[in-house]
Amino acid sequence: MPIHNDGYDGAEYRTTISYIDRSRRYYASKGFEVPYRWAKHRSAPFTPLSKSLSSANVALITTAKLHDQSAGHDDDPSQSKAGRQSRFQPFAASTADLPELSTDDLFWHKSATHTDDRETYLPLDALDQLAAQGTIGRVNTRIFGVPTVYSHRRTDSFGEQVADWCAEDQVDVALLVPI
């Protein structure tokens, strides 16, 4: 019987990585007894676009950090809870005067790739191109940053803050790019 695997090694397994399964196994191997509980929902909200994409204001939302807030993790035991909470806050930044962003302390596949090309996670040039060719109306004048934290409740509160900023800027479409 012919094998149709397009050159994949390990074609007997699912190729798409389950990050939930991997993280459970990984942290269990490190002695953590209670696995992290990812948020799960049966349904999702839905807001149809109320205007054409070609007239929409598009905002970019990133998990990259401001460079001056980049050190440390949300679960760093050397920092107090209050200290971590004040340190990890959402931010708004002007695209005309973009601050230096950092991905150093974020969780990504550092042995396999790099983030030296900013467009791989903060596609402002691509958005500018789409605005120039008329695919979208315009690129919002601010980007928004959302820290990666373990608490669902805190993440929800970050969402409320970003929603307020989107309302201020009359954002129609949010492109969320988690690193």
Next chain:
Amino acid sequence: MSLVARKLEAEGVSTVVLGSARDIVEEVGVPRFVFTDLPLGNPCGPPHDRDAQLINVTLALRLVESALSPRTTVQANASWPDDAWRQTFMEPDSQIQSQ
């Protein structure tokens, strides 16, 4: 980030997530999702591949216009030079760890 997408959508902003951790995004449940099957870190496309990055961002924004219902996933045509990375991420016995 997926929770933020849900919050924004509930507040009247149409959202799309462009990302590489498919199971996490889909389990949380977002309105629209473009999946790039690449190592975590480059959700828009491989480094310095401007064509792929533009196509993926375009795909995401077109999905905002075309999706008819929530939890719509589209898989981008992402390619990476080899598949070794799939074996190394967060494997307990691997010498190569993310962090």
